Amino acid sequence: MSAQTSRYQSDALPAETVDVAVIGGGPAGLNGALILARSRRSVVVIDGGAPRNAPATAMHGFIVLDGTPPAEILERARRQVRDYGGRVVLGEVAAAEPAAPTATGDLRFAIALADGRTLTARRVLVATGLRDVLPEVPGLAEHWGRGVVHCPYCHGWEVRDEPIGILATGPASVHHAWLFRQLTGDLVYFTRGAGLDPETRARFAARGIRVVETDVKEIAGDGDGALAGVRLADGTLVKRRVLAVATRLEARTEGLEGLALPIEELPGDLGRRIASGTAGATGIPGVWVAGNATDLMAQVGAAAAAGALAGAHINAALAAADTDAALVAARQATG
Numbered sequence: 001m002s003a004q005t006s007r008y009q010s011d012a013l014p015a016e017t018v019d020v021a022v023i024g025g026g027p028a029g030l031n032g033a034l035i036l037a038r039s040r041r042s043v044v045v046i047d048g049g050a051p052r053n054a055p056a057t058a059m060h061g062f063i064v065l066d067g068t069p070p071a072e073i074l075e076r077a078r079r080q081v082r083d084y085g086g087r088v089v090l091g092e093v094a095a096a097e098p099a100a101p102t103a104t105g106d107l108r109f110a111i112a113l114a115d116g117r118t119l120t121a122r123r124v125l126v127a128t129g130l131r132d133v134l135p136e137v138p139g140l141a142e143h144w145g146r147g148v149v150h151c152p153y154c155h156g157w158e159v160r161d162e163p164i165g166i167l168a169t170g171p172a173s174v175h176h177a178w179l180f181r182q183l184t185g186d187l188v189y190f191t192r193g194a195g196l197d198p199e200t201r202a203r204f205a206a207r208g209i210r211v212v213e214t215d216v217k218e219i220a221g222d223g224d225g226a227l228a229g230v231r232l233a234d235g236t237l238v239k240r241r242v243l244a245v246a247t248r249l250e251a252r253t254e255g256l257e258g259l260a261l262p263i264e265e266l267p268g269d270l271g272r273r274i275a276s277g278t279a280g281a282t283g284i285p286g287v288w289v290a291g292n293a294t295d296l297m298a299q300v301g302a303a304a305a306a307g308a309l310a311g312a313h314i315n316a317a318l319a320a321a322d323t324d325a326a327l328v329a330a331r332q333a334t335g
């Protein structure tokens with residue numbers, strides 16, 4: 001699913017080496033940058049401007065900000081980062097790789113943007129989010145984030161009691177069915193040719209979930225941008241206001257190949273993530289990851305919290321490196 005790109009006022013890229021380059025300016029990257037900027041670290045966020053939830057009209061399920069448009073949250077976050085001296089640069093990272101360390105052994109990373117601009121940073125926080133890969137069903141992508149949704153916690157309340165469909169993509173779709181059944185009594189499960197075991201069938205029947213096994217031909221719109229329903233191979237239109245689809249979740253790593261990040265494929269075709277340990281450490285010295293790029297299930301609050309924690313750990317690593325360098329300099333000065 002190609003993300004919607006937003007344009008906003010960009011800061012200039014500094015010529016001098018910065019403490020931290022944050023790649024990605026969603027909730028994870030911006031919260032990481034906020035913590036770092038408030039710790040008086042020079043930080044540059046490089047952001048392609050295509051956050052995952054761009055199609056949604058409002059963000060839900062996170063206290064205080066519930067109901068706020070995603071673009072407004074990011075605009076406020078960028079302002080807060082800038083208030084502490086952080087920079088937010090609109091651009092796509094096309095290459096990132098370790099560069100030669102300093103004489104005292106401090107790390108350096110060379111980052112190049114798609115438009116040719118470059119930046120050198122001491123540490124890197126990867127916060128590039130993920131891409132939702134939809135099944136190839138004609139008409140589906142046009143409704144993504146509005147009539148076609150993936151998350152009961154993001155959009156469920158808004159469509160409660162409406163006619164909802166589950167478009168099966170794999171084992172996660174059965175789980176989806178239970179969660180959306182909690183929101184509506186009018187739920188149809190479209191198997192799309194995948195078999196259903198007798199036990200699941202019985203459980204669906206017990207909860208009043210209708211099963212449609214005829215293959216799906218296309219997702220039909222109402223002509224005004226809303227969903228009309230699901231057109232089956234035999235021509236029947238099953239009217240639905242919303243379709244829930246479990247997407248494949250793929251961490252966004254384009255342009256980051258030079259960092260040799262550890263990639264982990266998750267079972268059940270759930271997706272792939274950048275593997276990480278405590279506070280987003282990747283195992284690659286000097287590189288951390290936060291948000292959906294490593295935690296495929298993270299909502300906005302979890303992504304922001306992970307970014308903040310990674311930012312704090314990066315600041316601590318830099319403080320140790322600063323102290324190492326100061327000690328070397330002090331010893332050299334005293335002979």
Ligand SMILES: Cc1cc2nc3c(=O)[nH]c(=O)nc-3n(C[C@H](O)[C@H](O)[C@H](O)COP(=O)(O)OP(=O)(O)OC[C@H]3O[C@@H](n4cnc5c(N)ncnc54)[C@H](O)[C@@H]3O)c2cc1C
Pocket residue numbers: 023024025026027028029046047048049050051052053054055056058059060061062091092093094127128129130132144145146151153154155252254255256290291292293298299300301303
């Ligand atoms: C339709 C939809 C609705 C949602 N609604 C909700 C909701 O209501 N509540 C909720 O809590 N969660 C919601 N989510 C989930 C939410 O989108 C994620 O939790 C959140 O976006 C994760 O934040 P992130 O910072 O990890 O990634 P993102 O927000 O996706 O930000 C990643 C940023 O990195 C940038 N980027 C990627 N690669 C590069 C590169 N090479 N160079 C430069 N920049 C790059 C992208 O352009 C993007 O701006 C929704 C998701 C979808 C799909």
